[in-house]
Amino acid sequence: MEVINTFMTWIFKNRIGQIEKFKNNPLEIQREILFRLIHTAKDTEFGKKYHFRQISSYKDFNQWVPVHDYEGIMPYIQQTMKGQQNVIWPTSIHWFSKSSGTTSSRSKFIPVSPESLEDCHFKGGKDMLSLYVNHYPETKLFTGKSLSIGGSLQTNPLDVNKNSFSGDISAVIMRNLPKWAQLARTPGLDIALMSEWEEKIEKMARETIKENVTSLTGVPTWTLVLIKKVLEITQSSNILDVWPNLEVFFHGAVAFGPYRELFRNLIPSDGMHYMETYNASEGFFGIQDQKNSEELLLMLDYGIFYEFIPLDQHGDHEEKIIPLDQVETGKNYALLISTNAGLWRYKIGDTVKFTSTRPYRFKISGRTKHFINAFGEELIVENAENAIANTCKMTGTSISNFTAGPVYFGENQNQGTHEWVIEFIEMPADTDAFTRILDDELRKLNSDYDAKRYRDMVLKLPIVHFASQGLFEKWLKSKGKLGGQNKVPRLANNRDYLDEITKLL
Template sequence: MEVINSLMTWILKHRIRQIERFKNNPHEVQDEILLKLISTAKKTQFGKKYGFSHISSYEDFARQVPTHDYEGIKPYIEQTMRGENNVIWPTEVTWFSKSSGTTSSRSKFIPVTEESLEECHYKGGKDMLSLYINNYPDTKLFTGKSLSIGGSHQINPLDENKNSKYGDISAVIMQNLPLWAQLARTPSLETALMDEWEAKIQKMAEETLKENVTSLTGVPTWTLVLLQRILEMTGKNNISEVWPNLEVFFHGAVAFGPYRSLFKALIPSPGMRYMETYNASEGFFGIQDQKESEELLLMLDYGVYYEFIPMEEWGKEDPCIIPLEAVEAGQNYAILISTNGGLWRYKIGDTVKFTSTSPYRIKISGRTKHFINAFGEEIIVENAERAIEMACEATDATITNFTAAPVYFSENKNQGAHEWIIEFAKNPSDAELFKSQLDEHLRNINSDYDAKRYHDMVLKKPIIHFATAGTFEKWLKSRGKLGGQNKVPRLSNNREYIDDILKWL
């Protein structure tokens, strides 16, 4: 195993030179990506409609091609799902990633082409390892196995010939991994792709607890469920006693800050490391590339062309849209992408803040539809997660999940409020202190919220419910969204989610 470890680290280190190229020449690389995408798709139905043959610059592209949300591009995707070729991308599409649709109750289906698998998702996975090895050259990562938690997939019912399938992006990636990667992971593919989530967790625990696991990959929430099940089954005090060679957790999908203390308690090894990635159904976008910083390096050579909408322009009929070269550090932007998966000027629903423009590094700040702005307070997910984290630190608490929404004015009330439901793995030492700390830190973080809270004139103190263990899991299960890519919406500007979850308290 030592020989394999040395060989793999040597191979993966060679990618660092290419990463340095796009870090040093970001605009040149992005221009190359755009022109390659346009050239490749110019004879597709979409390319002909929008005159791709006459596009030779970003200015042409921005003028000729409209922006799309999912509803806008959905007709093209449905054509593709029915088995039609050359609609939005020239090569045959046999896989679709099913997004849980966290901004609505409806599922979304994202084409996963051979090019997006190879040049984006797989390249991102390899770069994650390359950057990790570059930071930790003494790693023993390849002396054991990677435990990955994925979703499931099924036949696409719209395709009469049954030639295509859809599923969570993790399942699509896992199903198509090359043999060498399959041999390096656990549990078995059959178990990893089970669709009944509760049975899957049990089977995964049974299969993996005796393996030499050196890394974990997955969403923090569901990884915690698995780790806790393993401790229940083994009777061990912590995961380091089960997997003494475990050295890193590659995580994404939700902010890690609120979960950090719980992972440290479960995995007390001083050598344990954590590395964040930004991998979505639509593509692999960012990787944490520095030891001491949680910023994500924006990956610019994956067949993805980026554009951005300043959030103060969001919702306008004709918003200002800018390319990468025009972004500024510290500003909040909504992302648009054009990809080798056949998405064109597509609004993915995520917002980011640039922490650096040389090289381009970002932090995920939230979702375009996951915010609270009922009273002009403009609370974004990043604000809420940071305030929760600080309240937890002050009261020695650890959360598993939370959601929040506004309480609107009514005929009898001329004050609003924010209502929270929070589920803990470790309850606060002082419940009232936790509530006051959450409010106080949110006021310190967000001046608009602070102004509305002044003397309770617009917003009164937040209403906070402490949920019993398993509440959010039960709610997700009731909606058929347990496991996989499914997540609890952190914030909502309406009460659709919170009123439903309150029934489970």
């Protein structure tokens, strides 16, 4: 295994030169990507409709090709799902990533072309390993296996085309991995792609206990569930008793801050590393390229052309759309992408904030639809997650999930507030103190929230429900959304989620 480890480490190190190339020439690379996409799709139905053959500049592209949300591009996707090809992309598309992002009743089905699999999702996974082995050249990563928690697959939900499949992006990727990559992971696909999550976690735990696991890949929430199941079965005090050579957790999908201390308790090793990725159904966008950093490097050569909408103009009748060279650090932007799977000027619903433009590094700041602004407080997910993480650290507690929304003015009151439901792994000793500290942290992080909290004139102290473990899992299960890419919405500007969840308290 040492020989294989040495060889694989050398292989992955060789990609660093290409990463440096797009870091040093970001605008040139992005221009090449845009015109390659346009040229490739010029004879598709979409390309003909929007005159791709006549586009000769970014100005033309910006002027002629409309911006799409999911509802706008859905008819093209549905045509493709029914078996029609050359609609939005010239190569045949048979895979669709099922994405809800939250727990809304309507699922999104995102096309996954052969190019997006190979040149985006697979490439992102390789670059993740490349950056890791360059940070840690003495790694023994390839002497063992990667434990990856994937979703599940289904046949085409339209039931009119048996030659296409849908599922969580993790499951789509896993099902299409080359043989060498399949050999390097655990558990087998028969377990990894199961749809019944309670049975799946049990079988995953029992199967992987026998393996030499050196890395974990997945969403923090479900990874914790699996780790706890392994500890329960083995009666071990920490996971290193089971997997002594475990050295890295590649994580994504939700902010890691609230979970960091919990992982450190379960994996008590200074040699354990954590590396964040931003791999969504629509594409692989970012990788943490620096040690001990919360910033992600924008991956610019994956067949994705990026544009941005300043968040304060998002949803306006005439939104201002800017390319990469016009973004500024410290500002929130809604992300707009055109991809090698046929998504054209597509709003994915995520917001980002750039921390650097040389190279382009950023943080995920939230969702365009996940915020609370019922009283002008403009509370975004980034504020909430950082406040929760700080509060947990200060109170010696740990959580597994949370959500929050507004409590509106009533007939006999002129103040509103925010209502939180927080699921704890370790409950605070003083719940009143936890609530006050959380409020203080929110005020420090968000000046608009702080202004509305002044002397309780607009917003009162938050209402916090202290829930024990299992609440959110129970709610997700009731919605038929247990597992996979489904996540609890952190914030909502209405009470739809809150009213459902608080009924289960």
